Amino acid sequence: MARAPKVCVAALTLLTINEFASAVHFEEDGSGVEVNTGHKQLMRRAIDEVGKKAMQDHAELHCNTGGDASPGTPRVAQYYQKLTHSDSATAALGDRLVQAANADDAVRSCGSFFAFGDYAWCNKAMPAESEFGKKNLFKGFVCNVSSPQEVSAIQQDEASQTKTALVLLHEDKARWREKMQDAADAKGKEIDQRYDPLVFDAKGMKVEGPQIISLLDQDRFPLSFELRLKQVEQQREENHGQFEALSFGIEETDPWSELMSSQYFLNTRLFDCYIESTKGPMFNDMHGNHSREKPCTDRGCYSVPYERNRICVDGTAKEVGGKKFLTLQDTLRGRESLSTHVKMDVEGSEWTVLEQLLNSEEDLDKIRTLDMELHLEYQLSGGMPLEKRVEIIEQLAKRYAVSGSTIQPLFRAMHEEFGREQTKNSSYAKNPPGIYNSAGMPLDQWCISFVNRKLL
Numbered sequence: 120m121a122r123a124p125k126v127c128v129a130a131l132t133l134l135t136i137n138e139f140a141s142a143v144h145f146e147e148d149g150s151g152v153e154v155n156t157g158h159k160q161l162m163r164r165a166i167d168e169v170g171k172k173a174m175q176d177h178a179e180l181h182c183n184t185g186g187d188a189s190p191g192t193p194r195v196a197q198y199y200q201k202l203t204h205s206d207s208a209t210a211a212l213g214d215r216l217v218q219a220a221n222a223d224d225a226v227r228s229c230g231s232f233f234a235f236g237d238y239a240w241c242n243k244a245m246p247a248e249s250e251f252g253k254k255n256l257f258k259g260f261v262c263n264v265s266s267p268q269e270v271s272a273i274q275q276d277e278a279s280q281t282k283t284a285l286v287l288l289h290e291d292k293a294r295w296r297e298k299m300q301d302a303a304d305a306k307g308k309e310i311d312q313r314y315d316p317l318v319f320d321a322k323g324m325k326v327e328g329p330q331i332i333s334l335l336d337q338d339r340f341p342l343s344f345e346l347r348l349k350q351v352e353q354q355r356e357e358n359h360g361q362f363e364a365l366s367f368g369i370e371e372t373d374p375w376s377e378l379m380s381s382q383y384f385l386n387t388r389l390f391d392c393y394i395e396s397t398k399g400p401m402f403n404d405m406h407g408n409h410s411r412e413k414p415c416t417d418r419g420c421y422s423v424p425y426e427r428n429r430i431c432v433d434g435t436a437k438e439v440g441g442k443k444f445l446t447l448q449d450t451l452r453g454r455e456s457l458s459t460h461v462k463m464d465v466e467g468s469e470w471t472v473l474e475q476l477l478n479s480e481e482d483l484d485k486i487r488t489l490d491m492e493l494h495l496e497y498q499l500s501g502g503m504p505l506e507k508r509v510e511i512i513e514q515l516a517k518r519y520a521v522s523g524s525t526i527q528p529l530f531r532a533m534h535e536e537f538g539r540e541q542t543k544n545s546s547y548a549k550n551p552p553g554i555y556n557s558a559g560m561p562l563d564q565w566c567i568s569f570v571n572r573k574l575l
Contacts, residue, residue: 180226182234182262186532188566190232190239190262190523192222198530199558200537201548212509213556216495219513220567222521226264228575230351232522235259236374237566238462238490239523243351244570245383245488246358251414251422252382257374358384361458362487365450366390367432368464371399372419375462375490380421384411385460387421390450392431392442401427432463434471447472447482454485457571462490467497473511474503483518489569496553496563505554512567519569526567530560 180191195217225232229241235257255261364379369391377400379385394401406421414422433444451459463469469491476482495508540547552561 188239189527193526198534219516232262241570387425464492467494
């Protein structure tokens with residue numbers, strides 16, 4: 120029997136009415152209706168102005184994925200290790216990398232994530248799952264974001280005894296309706312029912328008003344758990360050739376392309392010019408006679424056809440020592456916008472490729488998700504400086520949104536190892552890695568996943 124998906128549910132903390140009101144100052148609601156600021160009447164105009172900031176400041180995702188990639192922003196403040204010596208400039212670069220891995224934007228928008236191995240995907244960006252995926256035969260982690268209340272969006276603030284809500288107090292409702300009716304009559308129009316307020320009594324109980332999703336802009340405020348997941352699932356479309364996957368860097372197994380093939384029915388194109396083993400998808404047909412109608416039922420199998428290319432990706436197209444190299448632009452040629460899922464694990468050769476990608480808006484637009492293993496320390500001699508590599512990740516995090524990384528499980532493992540050594544020797548300190556943050560945690564090699572911001 121297939122194991123059920125491991126589901127991690129996270130809560131989105133909502134803004135208190137005092138916090139919300141302090142950020143909003145206006146006298147009319149846009150239709151000539153005077154707003155009673157003394158009672159914090161916060162209607163749609165207020166939501167438009169500060170709703171996005173509310174979500175950014177308060178969205179949180181907690182999901183225990185063990186040693187696999189962790190969706191969301193790395194939560195690493197508690198992890199540290201003592202180094203024999205350190206350099207403040209190097210530590211500052213490491214801190215910048217951790218900051219660049221901030222995934223708040225994706226958490227706010229995606230609603231649900233799937234994490235497996237080194238990568239974490241925003242489900243909003245992924246095709247509809249096959250039965251293979253629904254049974255979770257890859258044994259990954261489903262991480263769902265939820266709001267703390269079903270529809271009322273109200274929460275008690277224990278410190279101030281105020282309410283979290285976008286509401287009118289009950290005693291103000293009659294005055295608000297009167298003003299709205301006057302404005303509507305003056306313009307010869309009916310009152311727009313979308314702007315009916317949520318009304319609560321003094322104890323915070325909902326008295327009347329529409330469901331929160333008819334009052335609020337769904338892109339600027341959290342939906343309830345069930346509604347958010349339903350919305351995400353409705354937006355996911357089956358793949359029938361409109362999407363494909365490119366996997367650069369193949370070993371004896373390539374779980375990433377296997378997953379794309381069997382979980383999402385994506386045709387995958389595999390690229391590697393170095394591997395010499397006779398095992399794995401580059402040398403053996405792991406598709407066989409499988410198809411959408413006769414899909415794989417286990418790992419080590421591709422449900423739909425894949426393409427093998429004894430070619431590597433590089434900053435320039437060339438042939439060296441009998442090995443052929445193409446640019447990322449070459450492999451993306453002819454692809455439509457938001458059509459391609461990309462994975463790169465190319466042992467330090469990614470930097471010139473990424474630098475070129477950032478210079479091509481057309482190619483950036485074609486990529487739907489981008490998963491990479493980063494090698495910060497490789498090929499530094501005579502190559503790209505470390506600070507330039509950090510800048511590239513920062514630029515990618517602006518152009519795309521981070522959906523997850525392996526920073527948190529990496530730091531946790533290193534912190535635990537350091538703790539074990541310190542119990543044996545209280546003066547124990549580690550030699551510094553090539554790059555580390557201000558807590559001494561290593562960032563030489565780790566993985567990060569991005570989603571195109573146009574999908575959020």
